[in-house]
Amino acid sequence: MTFSIHGLAVARGIAIGRAVLVASSRVDVAHYFIDPLHVESEIDRVRFGRNAVVDEIHRLQTSVAHMGTKEAAHELGALLDVHLMLLQDEELIGGVKHWITERLYNAEWALTTQLEIIARQFDEMEDEYLRERKADLEQITEKVLRAMKGVGSAVVTVPERSERRRPQQDVLLDDTVDVPLVLIAHDLSPSDMLQFKQSVFGGFVTDVGGKTSHTAIVARSMDIPAVVGARTCSQLIRQDDWVIIDGDAGVVIVDPSPIILAEYGFKQRQRELERGRLSRLLHTPALTMDGQKVDLLANIEMPEDAVGAVKSGAVGVGLFRSEFLFMGRNGSLPDEEEQYQAYRRAIEGMQGLPVTIRTVDIGADKPLNKSARDDAHLNPALGLRAIRWSLADPAMFLTQLRAILRAAAHGQVGLLIPMLVHASEIRQTIGLIVQARAELDRRGIVYGPVKLGAMIEIPAAALTLKIFLKYFDFLSIGTNDLIQYTLAIDRADESVAHLYDPLHPAVLRLVADTIAECDAQGKSVSVCGEMAGDVEMTRLLLGMGLRSFSMHPAQILAVKQEVLRADTGRLREWASAVMQDEDPGRRMGRT
Numbered sequence: 001m002t003f004s005i006h007g008l009a010v011a012r013g014i015a016i017g018r019a020v021l022v023a024s025s026r027v028d029v030a031h032y033f034i035d036p037l038h039v040e041s042e043i044d045r046v047r048f049g050r051n052a053v054v055d056e057i058h059r060l061q062t063s064v065a066h067m068g069t070k071e072a073a074h075e076l077g078a079l080l081d082v083h084l085m086l087l088q089d090e091e092l093i094g095g096v097k098h099w100i101t102e103r104l105y106n107a108e109w110a111l112t113t114q115l116e117i118i119a120r121q122f123d124e125m126e127d128e129y130l131r132e133r134k135a136d137l138e139q140i141t142e143k144v145l146r147a148m149k150g151v152g153s154a155v156v157t158v159p160e161r162s163e164r165r166r167p168q169q170d171v172l173l174d175d176t177v178d179v180p181l182v183l184i185a186h187d188l189s190p191s192d193m194l195q196f197k198q199s200v201f202g203g204f205v206t207d208v209g210g211k212t213s214h215t216a217i218v219a220r221s222m223d224i225p226a227v228v229g230a231r232t233c234s235q236l237i238r239q240d241d242w243v244i245i246d247g248d249a250g251v252v253i254v255d256p257s258p259i260i261l262a263e264y265g266f267k268q269r270q271r272e273l274e275r276g277r278l279s280r281l282l283h284t285p286a287l288t289m290d291g292q293k294v295d296l297l298a299n300i301e302m303p304e305d306a307v308g309a310v311k312s313g314a315v316g317v318g319l320f321r322s323e324f325l326f327m328g329r330n331g332s333l334p335d336e337e338e339q340y341q342a343y344r345r346a347i348e349g350m351q352g353l354p355v356t357i358r359t360v361d362i363g364a365d366k367p368l369n370k371s372a373r374d375d376a377h378l379n380p381a382l383g384l385r386a387i388r389w390s391l392a393d394p395a396m397f398l399t400q401l402r403a404i405l406r407a408a409a410h411g412q413v414g415l416l417i418p419m420l421v422h423a424s425e426i427r428q429t430i431g432l433i434v435q436a437r438a439e440l441d442r443r444g445i446v447y448g449p450v451k452l453g454a455m456i457e458i459p460a461a462a463l464t465l466k467i468f469l470k471y472f473d474f475l476s477i478g479t480n481d482l483i484q485y486t487l488a489i490d491r492a493d494e495s496v497a498h499l500y501d502p503l504h505p506a507v508l509r510l511v512a513d514t515i516a517e518c519d520a521q522g523k524s525v526s527v528c529g530e531m532a533g534d535v536e537m538t539r540l541l542l543g544m545g546l547r548s549f550s551m552h553p554a555q556i557l558a559v560k561q562e563v564l565r566a567d568t569g570r571l572r573e574w575a576s577a578v579m580q581d582e583d584p585g586r587r588m589g590r591t
C-alpha cells in the first residue's frame, strides 16, 4: 500500500529505488557490489566468519561447564545455546545468501541487511523473552563481522552512482541487481555521510536532523536527493521496499503505485532537462545585468572535491571544512605532513584559483568520533567547539597552522578561523600563527603568505565588527551558525526546524550590517553558509551588496542564473524594503 512520510527537504531532486536500511551503529560497515564471479567466495567469507564464531562458542561451552556455581554455568550455557541456534538459523543464512547472489552485496553488507530484517521481526514479537533475543542476534552478528575482518573480499567494485541511475520506465519492469538503491537510516553522522560520498546510493533519508545540520550539508554536497527529519521513516520502511525520495518537497513515498511512479519519472526527466539548460552557463562570467562582477566559490569537505568544484565553474574555494580530515579516525589526528599533503592536493586541484582553508571546526554535531557524542556536554553547540577547541590544544592547532602555511607555498590561500567572538581569542590565534611561522623558519621549511579571515557566525561578532576588521583581511559570514545562535534554534534539531528562519529580520540585519561595514572599510566579505547556495536568497543578498557567495558546487550554476538576471541598482531598494518588513519571509512569497 502506498504511503508517504514528510520530512525536511535538504538536497534537491528525485530518487527512485529500493530501500537499504542501515542501522546507525552499522554505517561503517563497507557497502559495495561484488563481481558476479565472486559470489561463491563472498558466501565463503560469511561461512568462515560464522564457523569461527561457532568454534568459539563450542570452546566456551566446554569451559563454562567447569566454571562458577551450577546455576551460573547453567544460565551461561543456555545463552550460548541460543547464540548457536541463531547462528544456524536458516533465515539468517538463507537471507545472506540471497543478498549476495541476487543483489551482489558484499558479505558484510548482506549480513547486516539480513540482521535488520530479522531484528525487526524480533521487535514485533509479543513475547518479551523472544523480543530480548534481538540483542543476542546483534552480538553474534558483531562477532561474525569481526571474524570476517581477517578474510578480505576478492574484488571491490564501487560503481559510480550515475552508472546505476536508470530511466524511470525500466524501474517498473526490471527487478534485477541493477536497480537504484536509496539509504534509509535513523541517524547518520557527518563522517558517516562522507563515507557514502563515493557509494552506491542514489538518495538518503534519515529520521533525525535539521536542514543545516552537517549531515544535511554533506548530503547536499553529494548532489543526490535527500530528506532528513523524516521522524519514523526507518521504522515504517522495510528492507527492499520501493521508495521515491522527493528532495524538493521533503517527502518520501513508500511502495508507490504505477501512476505515482510515472508522475515522478516525468519530474526526474524535467530536472535532467533543467540541468542540461543550466550547464550552458558554465563558461558564462557571473555578471549582473548592470555589470557587477560576482564571485561564485565552492564549499568543499575533502581535497578531492576540488576537481568537482572546478568542473562546476567555481572561481575558487570559499570554504574548505578541514575538520572532515580529523573525523572518524578514533582519536588519531592527522599529523603535519598528512595535513600538508591534503591541503596541497586541494590547492593544486583548484589549478591556481584561490582556496580558503578553515581551521578545524570540531564539536557540536561534528564530533571527532561517534562515541564522543554520547558524552557530549549538555549544550555542545555552545561548548568547546571550533576555535575554542583549537585554542584548548595549542600543540594540535600549531600543527594545523604549520601545515596550512606550508601548503600556501603552492597557491593563493586564505586562512579562515571559525567561531571567534572575543578580542582575546583573536590575539591568541594571531599569536599562534606568528609562532607557527617562527617554528617553520627555525626548521628551514618553506611556507607561503596567507590572507587571514574570520568567520562571522556568532551575533556578538557581528555586533563588534570593528574589532574583527582591525585584525583580519577578510570576513566570511557563516549564516548556518549565525541563524542558530541569533534565534536560539539548534540547527540539527528537526523538532524546531520550522523556527529556523534565514529571513528573520534580526538575521538579515546582522548579515546586511556585516556586508556594509566591510564595504565601507574596503575589506572583502563573503557568505559561506547554506544561504549563499539558496537561489531564493540570491537577489536579496545581491541587494544587500554581497558580491562573493560560497556554496556547494552543485548549486553554482543555478545561483549564476539568478545573478545574470539581476539588476543590483533596483535590488538595493527592494532589499532594504524587505528588511524593514516585520515578516520578510511573507514579503518574499515564502509561506
Ligand code: PEP
Residues within 6 Å of the ligand: 217, 319, 321, 361, 457, 477, 478, 479, 480, 481, 482, 528, 529, 530
Ligand atoms: C556556517 O556556520 O554557516 C558555516 C559555513 O560553517 P558550518 O556550517 O561548518 O558550521
Ligand code: MG
Residues within 6 Å of the ligand: 418, 457, 478, 480, 481
Ligand atoms: Mg559554522
